[in-house]
Amino acid sequence: MSGQPEESAAVELVNDRTAIDSVEARLLAAVDRFGYSQASRFAIRLATEEALMNAFNHGHKGLPATTPVRLEFTVSPRRVVVVVEDRGAGFDPGAVADPTCDENLECPTGRGLMLMRAYATEVRHNATGNRVELVYERPDGGG
Amino acid sequence: MSSTGSRLSVKRDQQVTRIGFIDRNILDESNIQAIGEEIGSLIDAEPEPRMLISFENVDHLSSAALGTLITINNKVRNRGGQLRLADIDPQIYEVFVITKLNKLFEIHETSEDAFKSFS
Numbered sequence: 474m475s476g477q478p479e480e481s482a483a484v485e486l487v488n489d490r491t492a493i494d495s496v497e498a499r500l501l502a503a504v505d506r507f508g509y510s511q512a513s514r515f516a517i518r519l520a521t522e523e524a525l526m527n528a529f530n531h532g533h534k535g536l537p538a539t540t541p542v543r544l545e546f547t548v549s550p551r552r553v554v555v556v557v558e559d560r561g562a563g564f565d566p567g568a569v570a571d572p573t574c575d576e577n578l579e580c581p582t583g584r585g586l587m588l589m590r591a592y593a594t595e596v597r598h599n600a601t602g603n604r605v606e607l608v609y610e611r612p613d614g615g616g
Numbered sequence: 617m618s619s620t621g622s623r624l625s626v627k628r629d630q631q632v633t634r635i636g637f638i639d640r641n642i643l644d645e646s647n648i649q650a651i652g653e654e655i656g657s658l659i660d661a662e663p664e665p666r667m668l669i670s671f672e673n674v675d676h677l678s679s680a681a682l683g684t685l686i687t688i689n690n691k692v693r694n695r696g697g698q699l700r701l702a703d704i705d706p707q708i709y710e711v712f713v714i715t716k717l718n719k720l721f722e723i724h725e726t727s728e729d730a731f732k733s734f735s
Contacts, residue, residue, distance in 0.1 A: 490643075490644045490645075490646075511707075512707065515676070515707045518676060519676070519678075519711070522643055522676075522678055523678065523679055526645070526678060526679070526680060530645075572715060573715060573716040578716060578717070578719070578720050579686055579689075579690060579720065580686070581682075581683030581684070581686045581687050582679075584679035584682055584683070584715050585678075585679045587715065588679055588711065588714065588715070591714045
C-alpha cells in the first residue's frame, strides 16, 4: 500500500447537491482504494460535508448563489487532506461559541466547526478565515 | 431529487406518530428543510404530540439535520408533547454524544423501547 501514489483533485463547486455528492464520491472512492476503515470514511465525509456547508452558508452569506467554493483533496496511505476555500470575507474561528455549553445546547446552529474539529486530526484556518484545511491522519498509521 | 414527494415514512400507532427517513443520507439542505416542515405539520396536527423518530437505515447526517431535530424538539415541548429518537447507528450516535445532544434528546436503542416509554 505504501507504494501507491497519492490521489488528488481540485474542483470549483457551487451549492448543488448533485455536484457535491459527485466530488464527495470521488474523495471517498480514493479513501476506499487506500483501504481506510469505515470509521475513517465516516469521519472524512462528515468533516468535509461540514466544511462545505460552512463555506456556502456562512462564508458566502450575501454573495450570489452561483459563487463557487474551491475544494481540494489529497489522499495518501497515511493521511487525507481536504481544503475548502470560499470567496467570502472570512471569520474568526476562535470567536465561535461552544455549542455544547448548556446555554447553547438548544440553539439549532453552530455545530459544523465543532464536528470538523472532532472528526479531523487537525483543522487549520488561514488568517482571513475563508480557507480551512482538514487533515485526517490514519489511526493505524497506514503504509 | 428533493423537489417531489415526502422524504419520510409516517405511521400512526395508537397515540404515537412513528416517523422514519426514506433517505440513507440526511445531508441535503433542501431535503432537511422539507423534513422539518413536514414533521412540524405533524406536530401541529396533534393536541399533545407524541413523536417517535426512527433513524433505522440512516448512514449519515449533518449538523443541519441536528439543528432541525432541535427545532422539532422545541416545537414538541412547546405543545406539551413528547419526542423520542431510536434506532440510531453507533457512528451517528457518537455525533450526538460529541455535540452533547444525547443529553437534550430522549434516545432509545430500539423503536419498540421508545414506543413503550411514552407516558
